[in-house]
Amino acid sequence: MSSRETNLLINEESTPAKRYNLFLRRRLMFQKNEQSKDSIFFRDGIRQIDFVLSYVDDLRKDAEIKAERRKEFEQNLRKSGLELEIEDKRDSEDGRTYFVKIHAPWEVLVTYAEVLGIKMPIKESDVPRNEDTPLTYMLSAVKLPASVKYPHPEYFTAQFSRHRQELFLIDDPSTFFPSSARNRIVYYILSRCPFGIEDGKKRFGIERLLNSSTYLAAYPLHDGQYWKPSEPPSPINERYILHQNWARFSFFYKEQPLDLIRNYFGEKIGIYFAFLGFYTEMLFIAAVVGLACFFYGLISMQENLSSIEICDPEIGGKLIMCPLCDTLCDFWRLNSTCLASKFSHLFDNESTVFFAVFMGIWVTLFLEFWKQRQATLEYQWDLVDFEEEQQQLQLRPEFEAMCKHRKMNTVTKEMEPHMPLWNRIPWYVLSGATVTLWMTLVVACMVAVIVYRLSVFATFASFIQSEASLQPVRSFLTPQLTTALTGSCLNFIVILILNFFYEKISAWITKMEIPRTYQEYESSLTLKMFLFQFVNYYSSCFYVAFFKGKFVGYPGQYTYLFKTWRSEECDPGGCLIELTTQLTIIMTGKQICGNIKEAIFPLILNWWRRRKSRTNSEKLYSRWEQDHDLESFGHLGLFYEYLETVIQFGFVTLFVASFTLAPLLALMNNIIAIRVDAWKLTTQYRRPVAAKAHSIGVWQDILFGMAVLSVATNAFIVAFTSDIIPRVVYHYAYSINSTHPLQGYVNNSLSVFLTADFPNHTLPVDKPYFTTCRYRDYRHPPDHIDKYLHNKQFWHVLAAKMTFIILMEHIVFLFKFLLAWMIPDVPKDVVDRIKREKLMTVKILHEFELNKLREDLGVQPSELQKHVMIEANKAKQAKRTI
Incomplete structure (x- = not known):
């Protein structure tokens, strides 16, 4: 010294x-x-850290106010029974952050476990798990070890009561409540703890302190490092087990340890991963069927008679097509679209109808089987009676703070905060106006993209066609396809920009509506975000599928957008290939950008945050500091995960008739997404506060609505966007060759126009002149009495299309309703298990009360029965006397 x-x-x-x-x-x-840097205990090494608050000294004018709030808040936390330990900023790695470590002692845990109605084990279940099936042995490669999949045995459970502690299986009080239940209890106290009175109103809740920057963060600790197991006396490191068996990409083919996920992150996150995993499993079936349909189109491509005729120099090479735009566009030969017509056959063939019907049935099976899976999880995770708890306990502190009125609850008969409807109406009006405005903005942007496509179409046509368009050239990049590619990319960029701004606005408006519960908050935000993203992502696909090429007119009488731009025409083979291109670019781009955003952004932000904080390497970089430097998952982290999955579900179901590989793309994305989400939750994010949920909530209703809508959209795509119905009509009503029924179809589907009837301002400038040209439609020729009017075949095709739509919808809906009726929402074995558990719970509680009464009276069991009979007789005699 x-x-x-x-x-x-x-x-x-x-x-x-x-x-x-x-x-x-x-x-x-x-x-x-x-102390070890991985310690999750107070300095005494005994009391476990259940929650951590962090803050820094604020040098601005409101520093004293914030310090006073923190002081009173922490005093009230101590009064509620919590134990606090503060780490000075001089001991922190960055030299500026204070950490308040919180421990919930046994008395606090048992008190609030009873308040929250947490179910705890009372006896090990005697109902065996249904795991030993032939399919189990066949899929043993994808199974996890039993110790990982089922970290704890199954128990009969009951709502915890501190007055009946002897009833529960309490081996060690320090480990009786899992860490997820402990942090849920502490957060419940934090969210309702007052910190002062301001403007005559009582202020409370950690969320309000976080919003005012009084505290920087509030989070529970991870169990330990994700790359190594914990050392005694620390409990088992479930974070490490999850990372080893769930978050590694090499385990992409393995099942998920759902029970362990639920134990560590809570039921709300557990049910999300259960849904995502089940959805991915069902996508495997759809992907296999879609891939088979794609291979059918690939094998039959060379035998497609329509493509053969288009590519034939003697047929397609001699068909002169009318210009695709005014003045700048030239006449062109049909065989210039040879490769495009072959590529179109990949997704526009006979298997398209089969796949559209199959997906209508698949989506019903998916939703019905998910209901069963959800019911099974409700039983296994003790969530059967959770809905009543949700209504009583999940009141938002912000709602309580803003309410000036109180009202009697007709269910609980207690006075509770109440917000009159007239106080909310202005915000509801503003909310509806904002959503409508932004959806209108999306439509306006889509129109702007259409104008872009129309404006540059002539340029692409002049480059690609030029003089070579009149030669027997086979070009894949037709003007329509080239414009579609660039327009789809531009549209995707616009979608991302609009999404970025709308997310901020919708969250702010929802908060201003002052929802009563967290469930109401999420439901309101879900409605806003889904309506917007539905229009944002799908509007361009709806345009290509149902509007493009349908209102073009015909040569000499074209329709014009804003009296300036001629309406877009489809390729001679139809608009399906353009819809496929649009769908592929948006769907693939969204999935790639989503995975990059979820994986790269947290990694970069955490790296930068650690680099800024690691200034004093000689100091202990403690467990709470390591977690503090991680990214926050946030209250809405799971909301955006659901939203992304539901939007992908729309791509897979609404337009799947145009792109049979959509389920395969979704499957590959989800396999990656599950591991990316698992990796970021276990390594890049602070541990979220455990929350309960018995279902996927409002998302299930949205999925059901999209499933119903998908039947109609796919029926219309096959009828109006695909070329299948016109070929069928030609095959059975207009074919002149019995050996090759589709021979001559291409020539039959093109009408004749007399070039002399072109208005002067639409004719090509300095281009070769032809007496006639062809265009795609069913109209009478120039020498007919009903010149250029729709012919009889047009009405036959239209009638066939409407008939197909009606038949397909009725057949698919019939199967949907039959399957929904045949498949019960709750499996029979789960119903039996629930009945068994209720029976055993009542029996155990009854025996416990009898034994307790016997101990209080100091009598034997047989004497106890006599005593009960005597007391009952006394009661009857007293009643008669009265």
């Missing part, structure tokens, strides 16, 4: 107070040095 330190030590020991402070400082320094 140096002389300076010796003199300082003598001076400090001159008074008892200084000597005590020196002793305390040395003791804390010793324990700090002895």
Whole structure:
């Protein structure tokens, strides 16, 4: 020890107070040095850290106000029974952050476990798991070890009661409540703890303190490092087990440890991964069938008579087509679209109808089997009676703080905060107007993209066609397809930009509506976001599928957009290939951008945050500091995961008739997404507060609505966008060759126009002149009495299309209703298990009360029965006397 330190030590020991402070400082320094950086305990190494709050000294004008709020808030936390330990900023890695560590002692846990109605084990279940099936042995490669899949045995459970603690299986009080239940209890206290009175109103809740930057963060700790198991005396590191068996990409083919996910992150996150996993499993079936349909189109491509005729120099090479735009576009030969027509056959063939019907049935099976899976999880995770708890306990603190009125709850018969309807109406009006405005903006952007396509179409046509368009050239990049590619890319960029701004606005408006519960908040935000993203992502696909090429007119009488741009025409083979291109670009681009955003952004942000904070390497980089430097998952983290999945579900179902590989793309994306989500939750995000949920909520109703809508959209795509119905009509009503029924179809589907009837301003400038040209439609020729009017074949085709739509919808809906009626929402074995558990719970509770009464009376079981009979007789005699 140096002389300076010796003199300082003598001076400090001159008074008892200084000597005590020196002793305390040395003791804390010793324990700090002895403490492991992975410790999740207080300095005594006994009390486990259940929650952490962090803050920094604020040098602005409101610093004193924030300090006073923190002081009162922490005092009230101590009054509620929580134990706090504060880490000074001088001991933190960055030298500026304070950490408040919170521990919930046993009395607090048992009290609030009863308040929250948490179910705890009372006896090990005697109902065996239904795991030993032939399919189980066949799929043993994808199975996880039993110790990982089922970390705990199944129990009969009951709502915890602190007055019946002997009833529950309490081996060790420190580990009886899992860490997820502990952090849920502490957060419940934090969200309702007051911190002062401002403007005559009582202020409370950690969320309000976080919003005002009084605290920087509030989070529960992870169990330990994700790359190594914990060492004694720390509990089992479930984070490490999850990372090893769930979050690694090499385990992409393995099932998910759903029970372990639920134990660590809570039921709300667990049910999301259960849904995503089940959806991915069902996508495998759809992907296999879609891939088979794609291979059918690939094999039959060379035998497609329509493509053969288009590519034939003697047929397609001699068909002169009318210009695709005014003035700048030239006449062109049909065989210039040879490769495009072959490519179109991949997705526009006989298997398209089969696949559209199959997907209508598949989506019904998916939703019905998911109901069963959800019911099974409700039983296994003790969520059967959760709905009543949700209504009573999940009141938003912000709602309570803003309410000036109180009203009697007709169910609980208690006074509770109430917000009159007239106070919310202005915000509801603003909310509806904002959503309508942004959806209108999406439509306006789509129109702008259409104008772009129309504006540049002539340029692409002049480049690609030029003089070569009149030669027997086979070009894949037709003007329509080239414009569709660039227009789809531009549309996708616009979609991303609009999404970015709308997310901020919708969250703010929803908060201003002051929803009563968290469930109401999420439901309101879900409605806004889904309506917007439905229009944002699908509007361009709806345009190509149902509007493009349907209102073009005919040469000499074209329709014009804003009296300037001629309406877009479809390729001679139809608009299906353009719909496929649009769908592929938007769907693939969204999935790639989503995975990059979810994987790369948290990694970069965490790296930068650690780099900024690691300034004093000699100090202990503690467990709470490591978690503090991670990204926050947030209240809406799961909301955006559901939204992304539901939008993908729309791509898979609404337009699947145009792109049979959509389920395969979704399957590959989800296999990656499950591991990306698992990786970021276990390594890149702070541990979320555990929350309960018995279902996927309002998303299930949205999925059901999209499933019904998908039947209609796919029927219309096959009828009006695909070329199947016109070919069928030609085959049975107009074919002149019995050996090859589709021979001559291409020529039959093109009408004749007399070029002399072109208005002068639409004719090509300095281009070869032809007496007639062809265009895609069913109209009478120029020498007919009903010149250029729709012919009889047009009405036959239209009648066939409408008949097909009606038949397909009725057949698919009939199957949907039959399947929904035949498949019960709750499996029979689950119903039996629920009945068995209720029976056993009542029996165990009854025996417990009888034994307790016997102990209080000090009598034997047989004497107890006599005593009960005597008391019953006394009660009857007293009743007769009265």
